[in-house]
Amino acid sequence: MAEGDYSPLSKLFQKENFEDWSKPHIVGATTEYSSLLKLQAMKEGGLRKYGSGIIVSVVTCTEIKQGVAIETGKTSSKYFDACSIIELHEDDFKALGINHNTNVRVTSAAGSIILKAVTTTQSLYPGLAHIPMGPWANIVVPAYTYSTGEPCFCGFDCLIEPAPEEKIEKAVKLMHEKCGLKYVGDPHYD
Amino acid sequence: MTKTIKNVICTFCGTLCDDLEVDVSDDGKRIEQVRNACAIGAEKYLHVGNPGRVVLPRMRQADGTYKDISYEEAIDFTAKTLLKAKKPLFYGWSSTNCEAIAAGNTLAEKTGGVIDNCATVCHGSSLLAIQDTGVPSCTLGEVKNRADRVIFWGCNPAHAHPRHMSRYSIFPRGFFSAKGQKGRKIICVDCRETDTAKVADVFVRIKQSYDYEVFDALRTVLRGEEIPDEVGGVPAEKIKEVIELLKSGRFVTLFFGMGLTHTLGRNHNIDNGINFIRDLNDYTKAVLIAMRGHYNVTGAGQVLGWQYGFPFACDLSRLTMARHNPGETTSVDLLVRHEVDACVVIASDLAAHFPFEATRVMSTIPTITIDPHISMSTELSDLHIPVAIVGVEVGGCCYRMDNVPIETRKCVDAPEGVLEDEELFKRISARVDEILAENGVSTAAEYLAKIEQET
Numbered sequence: 126m127a128e129g130d131y132s133p134l135s136k137l138f139q140k141e142n143f144e145d146w147s148k149p150h151i152v153g154a155t156t157e158y159s160s161l162l163k164l165q166a167m168k169e170g171g172l173r174k175y176g177s178g179i180i181v182s183v184v185t186c187t188e189i190k191q192g193v194a195i196e197t198g199k200t201s202s203k204y205f206d207a208c209s210i211i212e213l214h215e216d217d218f219k220a221l222g223i224n225h226n227t228n229v230r231v232t233s234a235a236g237s238i239i240l241k242a243v244t245t246t247q248s249l250y251p252g253l254a255h256i257p258m259g260p261w262a263n264i265v266v267p268a269y270t271y272s273t274g275e276p277c278f279c280g281f282d283c284l285i286e287p288a289p290e291e292k293i294e295k296a297v298k299l300m301h302e303k304c305g306l307k308y309v310g311d312p313h314y315d
Numbered sequence: 316m317t318k319t320i321k322n323v324i325c326t327f328c329g330t331l332c333d334d335l336e337v338d339v340s341d342d343g344k345r346i347e348q349v350r351n352a353c354a355i356g357a358e359k360y361l362h363v364g365n366p367g368r369v370v371l372p373r374m375r376q377a378d379g380t381y382k383d384i385s386y387e388e389a390i391d392f393t394a395k396t397l398l399k400a401k402k403p404l405f406y407g408w409s410s411t412n413c414e415a416i417a418a419g420n421t422l423a424e425k426t427g428g429v430i431d432n433c434a435t436v437c438h439g440s441s442l443l444a445i446q447d448t449g450v451p452s453c454t455l456g457e458v459k460n461r462a463d464r465v466i467f468w469g470c471n472p473a474h475a476h477p478r479h480m481s482r483y484s485i486f487p488r489g490f491f492s493a494k495g496q497k498g499r500k501i502i503c504v505d506c507r508e509t510d511t512a513k514v515a516d517v518f519v520r521i522k523q524s525y526d527y528e529v530f531d532a533l534r535t536v537l538r539g540e541e542i543p544d545e546v547g548g549v550p551a552e553k554i555k556e557v558i559e560l561l562k563s564g565r566f567v568t569l570f571f572g573m574g575l576t577h578t579l580g581r582n583h584n585i586d587n588g589i590n591f592i593r594d595l596n597d598y599t600k601a602v603l604i605a606m607r608g609h610y611n612v613t614g615a616g617q618v619l620g621w622q623y624g625f626p627f628a629c630d631l632s633r634l635t636m637a638r639h640n641p642g643e644t645t646s647v648d649l650l651v652r653h654e655v656d657a658c659v660v661i662a663s664d665l666a667a668h669f670p671f672e673a674t675r676v677m678s679t680i681p682t683i684t685i686d687p688h689i690s691m692s693t694e695l696s697d698l699h700i701p702v703a704i705v706g707v708e709v710g711g712c713c714y715r716m717d718n719v720p721i722e723t724r725k726c727v728d729a730p731e732g733v734l735e736d737e738e739l740f741k742r743i744s745a746r747v748d749e750i751l752a753e754n755g756v757s758t759a760a761e762y763l764a765k766i767e768q769e770t
Contacts, residue, residue, distance in 0.1 A: 182523050184506065186573070187608070189354060189474040196327070196358040198365075199667060199690050236671055247471075248508040253523055255507065260667050260674075260691050268670035271581060273443060274435040274628055274645025276670045278577035280524040297694050300666060304678035304695060307379030312367075312689050 178286035208259030326706025329607035329716035353477035400657035407663030409609030412711025415736030432615035444585035460489030464564030469574020522548035614714035666691035703729035
């Protein structure tokens with residue numbers, strides 16, 4: 126990821142050795158104060174707001190729209206619409222000062238991604254956000270598994286910042302660019 | 316004139332609904348209509364005939380484009396890649412049949428690979444807890460016929476297993492549950508008020524990642540001890556209400572999902588959940604069932620279990636013994652630590668469902684994806700081998716989420732020339748044997764030693 130892709134807060138996340146960031150609690154134990162713990166402290170101290178953004182706990186779960194779209198095809202626009210979103214509580218929309226369906230930048234210890242902030246019928250509480258499982262969500266999912274094999278798909282902290290001018294990348298292009306592979310267009314379907 | 320095939324098994328989720336009706340065209344090549352399926356199941360069957368189906372293996376070129384190659388070339392490339400690798404990873408298996416899994420495991424054993432299935436990022440923690448604690452469980456038929464108290468904890472069947480509630484857990488009338496939904500009390504525990512929570516009698520909203528504490532509080536109240544006024548965002552009165560409701564039931568079933576296994580605590584959450592159910596058995600009959608996602612992720616664990624003794628993350632790289640050490644032999648850890656040097660993704664989509672750091676490593680090593688459709692993994696792989704779709708174009712044994720084996724059915728013919736998973740693995744195995752014989756060696760380790768000596 127290019128350096129300019131990072132938000133101001135994500136400078137806190139920048140670390141020479143990425144692997145440290147996939148092991149947040151080890152970093153916390155061995156360094157003075159990891160950015161992840163700083164986020165946690167700010168959250169617990171009631172300081173959820175940071176600059177133009179807010180800090181939320183994110184869960185990634187299966188959705189029926191996502192399930193249908195998987196069967197339609199992962200390069201389909203249905204899959205893009207179902208998975209490149211983040212569901213927020215109404216209070217969090219107010220805290221961010223944005224309307225529904227505005228693009229936001231979501232930054233975690235693992236990475237940063239542009240998603241569309243939407244409202245949901247499956248209610249959340251303020252400070253809890255949901256991203257449907259998929260390649261977009263996995264950009265920000267920390268890979269540390271606590272020796273069980275299961276990464277932190279649920280309950281990791283993210284900074285959400287308004288990014289109305291930014292564009293959401295399509296899945297294949299996103300993956301190719303982030304993996305450093307040459308993108309030559311989407312195959313089939315779309 | 317269409318032909319109707321009845322009692323088709325839906326191969327989407329772990330519920331494995333067995334009452335689908337599929338209308339196929341006269342020539343047996345096209346699916347015209349699907350009845351009784353959920354939105355996802357219907358899409359699965361109906362999109363089979365969509366344009367753009369890949370019917371030949373595709374090899375990635377230096378310029379990023381893909382070139383069609385023959386199955387023989389693809390099999391040869393796969394066999395050579397696996398033999399050249401010191402520790403190849405075989406990940407996936409959840410969306411294919413048990414016959415293919417057994418054939419694939421044989422190939423992994425020959426080439427000294429690590430076999431892992433989707434449980435590693437799904438219910439692997441549950442399997443760890445079950446190994447530690449045991450599991451009081453039952454079949455979904457028993458739930459339908461007996462359950463009068465049903466708990467959904469950290470799962471959302473309304474979205475992930477759409478017909479689970481109507482076939483087994485909430486609405487159906489059974490032998491001892493003749494009143495159906497009216498005779499059942501449904502409790503939903505989640506941090507989100509999901510669509511499942513909306514049909515529950517009692518919704519317990521807990522703070523994200525406080526599942527262990529809430530299980531503890533429930534067990535404490537069940538044993539007649541006092542708890543704080545609030546635990547994990549749940550008032551003490553609510554916890555006591557839930558306990559009274561459960562104690563008054565004749566048959567309690569706890570369905571749990573990835574809300575428990577993906578969150579802080581992981582296997583310890585399940586451990587506590589199992590102990591809670593064990594404690595409840597002092598008062599009434601109580602069981603629990605994991606809400607397995609892919610239709611044959613349970614089968615992948617079963618086959619690995621009876622072949623090597625471990626349900627997932629099985630390391631065969633020592634060639635003489637199987638090892639299972641979660642955190643070391645699990646796919647995400649292996650990839651993030653760069654410990655595998657080739658990857659075969661079968662009937663699953665690693666790139667769409669692993670944290671990106673693991674996916675990025677996958678894209679840097681030789682990767683072969685075996686999948687009927689285009690997916691994120693196929694687009695990051697060196698080789699994509701298309702296969703027939705299990706449950707639609709080929710039958711085979713699959714295990715439902717309650718560990719009941721069900722024989723799936725073929726509805727239509729696969730496109731001409733497209734191989735089945737099982738046949739493909741057998742042919743790759745045969746090619747591996749040929750290469751070993753050509754080099755005058757009998758094992759993958761000897762082959763590697765010979766190659767290293769020559770270079």
